[in-house]
Amino acid sequence: MATDEQNVEVKVFGSSGGKSTTCSMDTVRNFVKQLLDLEKEIDEKKQEIKQLVNDFSEEYSIPKKEISIARRMLKSDIDPDITSEIYANISDLVR
Secondary structure, eight states, X not given: XXXXXXXXXXXXXXXXXXXXXXXXXHHHHHHHHHHHHHHHHHHHHHHHHHHHHHHHHHHHTOOHXXXXXXXXXXXXXXXXXHHHHHHHHHGGGXX
């Protein structure tokens, strides 16, 4: 891309206060590059997490589903004591 094209101002609609602003194409390109780089890093970290879970599951014979549920509970800040009590009181309904 030619330098002149990178310096072209791009009109951005819907910015703060509903007013439009402008920025250079070079600014847009830099933003998109940073975004793509971060997305690539995130994908790589997701693969590392997946491999870590697989290795742990295989080494300790813990089902991946159980690991997944435990991670969701942790992320959701669920109280395991309350959850266990509720489960103990309703588990007979599905048997």
